[in-house]
Amino acid sequence: MSMSEHPAALAGCxxxxxxxxxxxxxxxxxxxDALRVQVRRDESGARIVDAGIAAPGSVAAGLLVGEICLGGFGSVALKTAATDGWPSWLEVASSQPVLAxxxxxxxxxxxxxSKEETGGKKFFSLGSGPARAxxxxxxxxxxxxWRDRAxxxxxxxxxxxxxxxxxVQKILRDCGLPPExxxxxxxxxxxxxxxxxxxxxxxxxxxxxxxxLGFRLDHVVDGVATAPLPAPSPNGVEAMGRTNDAILYGGRVHLSVRGSDEAARQLAAQLPSxxxxxxxxxxxxxxxxxxxDFYKIDPALFAPAEVWVSNLDSGSSFHGGAxxxxLLRGLWLKEA
Known part of the structure; x- marks a missing residue:
């Protein structure tokens, strides 16, 4: 059965x-105020939450934004322990991993x-979070x-x-939402x-x-993951580099799946960065x-460093990566 012939993972959701x-x-x-973010309405009436441009923002705001991105169907928590040589780690969990x-x-x-559309500087962003749906x-x-309605x-x-x-008008139009x-x-x-x-x-x-990788999404049942949290860099490219490195070299993921042991074993072997x-x-x-040029980077790199896959149908677990x-300490840490 090809990937396109698999049952749609969220059909009937x-x-x-x-x-x-x-x-x-x-x-x-x-x-x-407590999260150090600023809230305002723009000229259309849409609500804008600044979590780090003019407002200072905070890690606590980032944890909450992380859960908002997951649609509230996952948790994001800060763990403060020098596990594996780094003091701060995030732990993410979801029992609706495909949806979230x-x-x-x-x-x-x-x-x-475009510059013409903005009347000045061109704008580009990749939107994430519930409104995508x-x-x-x-x-x-x-x-x-599946798609959402709200x-x-x-x-x-x-x-x-x-x-x-x-x-903003494009988002409102495509989502079918009033500005408020x-x-x-x-x-x-x-x-x-x-x-x-x-x-x-x-x-x-x-x-x-x-x-x-073509693994059946309707066979993914649960997911838990951790990654080290670096200090933000004031340089945009360096900041993006640190967040990617945290996952590529410090990300640990445990997936619970259904199906055959061979498929679970293959996933554990092929998934790591x-x-x-x-x-x-x-x-x-x-x-x-x-x-x-983001698209010239090998797509296989965008993956966690270490993976466990547990097959709920057989009780077997498989491990891959490390x-x-x-490398992360060499990039992030300056010894006192």
């Missing part, structure tokens, strides 16, 4: 990402505007056999400036919240790679070497 996540969004707004990670958290919605512009939603929506943009009106029903969360990667919410994608990176020809160098170095904390 009657859960709503955007309706379910609203208490998390309301908390982000209600606790704005692929249908929601994955940054797959291209939102761009209202627009359902990506072919992924046809493969999942009267309110939230989207997260990893940007260092607010989206221009033309992009839309919340846009802005988290530059160079901020504490931005770094945190990107590293919180460690489970999603594993789910995306699992899908790319060390299968990539680009493995072993910092992401910032790799990105620079391909002249900042952490490379020596």
């Amino acid at each position: 009657n859960l709503s990402l955007n309706a379910h996540v609203q208490p998390w969004v309301d908390r982000l707004v209600a606790e704005a 990670c692929l249908a929601s958290q994955y940054a797959g919605w291209s939102l761009a505007a 209202l627009a359902a512009k990506e072919k992924l939603y046809a493969e999942l056999g 009267e309110r929506g939230v989207i997260v943009l990893e940007v260092d400036r607010a989206p221009p009106p033309v992009v 029903g839309l919340t846009i969360v802005l988290t530059p990667t160079s901020s504490a919240a931005g770094t945190t919410q990107v590293v919180a994608r460690v489970l999603e990176v594993a789910l995306h790679k699992t899908h790319e 060390r299968n990539s020809k680009d493995y072993g160098r910092s992401f910032a170095e790799i990105f620079k070497a391909v002249e900042y 952490l490379n904390m020596e």
Whole structure:
């Protein structure tokens, strides 16, 4: 059976990402001062939450934004222990991993505007979070056999400036939302919240790679993952490099699946990042070497470092990959 012949993983799903996540969004707004974020309405009436541009933001805001990206169908927690030689780790878990990670958290919605459209500087961002599933512009939603319906929506943009009106209007139009029903969360990667919410994608990176490898998504039952949380870098490319490295070299994922032991064993062997020809160098170095063209990077690199796969049908578990904390400590740590 080919991947296209597999049952759609979310066919028949009657859960709503955007309706379910609203208490998390309301908390982000209600606790704005404590989380060091700023909330305003733009000229259209859409709500903008600045979590790291003019506002300082915080790790706590990043944890909450991480859970918002998961549609509230997953948890993101900070663990403070010097495990494997690094003090701060994120732990992500979801019992709805396909819905939370692929249908929601994955940054797959291209939102761009030309200089002519903005009246100044061109704009580009990849939208992530629940509102993606209202627009359902990506072919992924046809493969999942599902899209969301709700009267309110939230989207997260990893940007260092607010989206221009033309992009806000596109989001409203494609999601079928009134302006007062839309919340846009802005988290530059160079901020504490931005770094945190990107590293919180460690489970999603594993789910995306699992899908790319052709494993049946309807056989993915549960997921738990951890990754080290680096300090944010004020340099945008370096900040992006650190968050990617945290997952590629420090990400650990445990997937619970159904199906055959052979499929589970193959997934554990093929999923880790060390299968990539680009493995072993910092992401910032790799990105620079391909002249900042994301699409020239070996896709196999975008994966966690270490993987366990447990087959619930047989009780067998399989392991592949390994952490490379020596590389991360060399990149991130300056000895006192």
